[in-house]
Amino acid sequence: MASPSKQITIASVCCAPVGSADFDEADAAELAKGFAALSDPVRLHLLSLVAAGGLNGACVCDLVEPSGRSQPTVSHHLKVLREAGLVTSEKRGTWAWYHVVPERLQQLRTALA
Numbered sequence: 245m246a247s248p249s250k251q252i253t254i255a256s257v258c259c260a261p262v263g264s265a266d267f268d269e270a271d272a273a274e275l276a277k278g279f280a281a282l283s284d285p286v287r288l289h290l291l292s293l294v295a296a297g298g299l300n301g302a303c304v305c306d307l308v309e310p311s312g313r314s315q316p317t318v319s320h321h322l323k324v325l326r327e328a329g330l331v332t333s334e335k336r337g338t339w340a341w342y343h344v345v346p347e348r349l350q351q352l353r354t355a356l357a
Contacts (some may be wrong), residue, residue, distance in 0.1 A: 286321050
């Protein structure tokens, strides 16, 4: 049988309060948008492809073939990622170029830690 001092130590660790004062319902709702956007395999793959573009980003035209989707479908999924704050876009001529938002990805990582 464990000694009383060990039982108190285990109980205090086991029953420590969870959560953070810095993480409220509004934060959860905002983070949920990012996680919801990433819950689709196509969007997760597209985010990976955009991230692989590094500082140069990725053009929609370069994402069609590796994603196996049509240009309108790719554009739709990138729009969802943009609305979730995971990527930004800029027009260059007739094409849109996308870049990952590292701070946003870090927020999602931190929420899981």
